[in-house]
Amino acid sequence: MTRFTTERMYTGRIIDLDVDTVRFPDGSTGQLEMIRHPGAAAVVPFLDPPGSADPRVILLRQFRHAASGYLWEIPAGRLEPGEPPEACALRELREEAGMIAERVLPLTSILTTPGFTDEMIHLFSAHNLSPVPTAREPDEFMEVHEIRWSEVGRRIRGGEITDAKTLAALMFVQCFVMKT
Amino acid sequence: MTRFTTERMYTGRIIDLDVDTVRFPDGSTGQLEMIRHPGAAAVVPFLDPPGSADPRVILLRQFRHAASGYLWEIPAGRLEPGEPPEACALRELREEAGMIAERVLPLTSILTTPGFTDEMIHLFSAHNLSPVPTAREPDEFMEVHEIRWSEVGRRIRGGEITDAKTLAALMFVQCFVMKT
Numbered sequence: 161m162t163r164f165t166t167e168r169m170y171t172g173r174i175i176d177l178d179v180d181t182v183r184f185p186d187g188s189t190g191q192l193e194m195i196r197h198p199g200a201a202a203v204v205p206f207l208d209p210p211g212s213a214d215p216r217v218i219l220l221r222q223f224r225h226a227a228s229g230y231l232w233e234i235p236a237g238r239l240e241p242g243e244p245p246e247a248c249a250l251r252e253l254r255e256e257a258g259m260i261a262e263r264v265l266p267l268t269s270i271l272t273t274p275g276f277t278d279e280m281i282h283l284f285s286a287h288n289l290s291p292v293p294t295a296r297e298p299d300e301f302m303e304v305h306e307i308r309w310s311e312v313g314r315r316i317r318g319g320e321i322t323d324a325k326t327l328a329a330l331m332f333v334q335c336f337v338m339k340t
Numbered sequence: 341m342t343r344f345t346t347e348r349m350y351t352g353r354i355i356d357l358d359v360d361t362v363r364f365p366d367g368s369t370g371q372l373e374m375i376r377h378p379g380a381a382a383v384v385p386f387l388d389p390p391g392s393a394d395p396r397v398i399l400l401r402q403f404r405h406a407a408s409g410y411l412w413e414i415p416a417g418r419l420e421p422g423e424p425p426e427a428c429a430l431r432e433l434r435e436e437a438g439m440i441a442e443r444v445l446p447l448t449s450i451l452t453t454p455g456f457t458d459e460m461i462h463l464f465s466a467h468n469l470s471p472v473p474t475a476r477e478p479d480e481f482m483e484v485h486e487i488r489w490s491e492v493g494r495r496i497r498g499g500e501i502t503d504a505k506t507l508a509a510l511m512f513v514q515c516f517v518m519k520t
Binding site: 169170172173174175177179180182184185186188190191192193194195197223224225226227231268269270271272273274275276277278279280281298299301313316317319322323324325327328331332334335336 | 349360505515
């Protein structure tokens, strides 16, 4: 498929909005709104080895205007220009959770909502952590919590964890890392 | 937190873009771009009981301009005004996958990317299916596939399934439904 025109409707601080005129697979054309995003990385920080009986992870309790309140999230943020996703994950881990990691492992990558944005978030787990000072943005409000894996599972099952990247990363670990 | 002004920057077919002036938890104020979305529902259609040895589910191979190609997705769509999420899930199951279901069960709800949109997708599983004609939108291009659960797992692990709602719903089933 060929995008043959794109019109920038809004240029913002976090996102840009385009209207693309696109050719669909059947040859017809149409217009689609598309939020352009530079991509992001997110990381599940393990305080104990995943092979431990009930390892602790770090979750953030983060204020989100979109949710009119606080959400449980893993450390995450946008890629800076030219920044590799793994470096971004390590940077956000340091800035938001105040931890550096000796080891970071890729999990998978997600398209958050491909009906209207090209945002892709690369998911990682981080291991062998050491504390450092945090360095948050002025508009970031979050608390750092240490939570046992069994409790993480209870909160997912109970619907208390709703952020898609956080759910995807935690359940990917549960399905494919814990079991090996 | 009180949103004290909101300015509509763009009104679109699928989404609207606002810039909200918000008061943060520390009393400071700032501006946030926010994509307003009516919410959505998505459903994992089971062709065999989840208790079966290796049940088949329906996945769609759907064209997405944002991904410049086709993604594996579960049937999903936006809530119509006043439409309950379960009714939306059943409607999208019928329209996109050509199936009606005798039974639909809630899984959880996700915020797709709360940094810049209030979009929430309510996730379900559907059971006891019967075929009916599909009724797709003119700009929807998708194929219906029947896939074994073991193969679903291989595709998630291999990074072939990237759509966040699809990953979240399938892994929620794996973590919390298959195991009970």
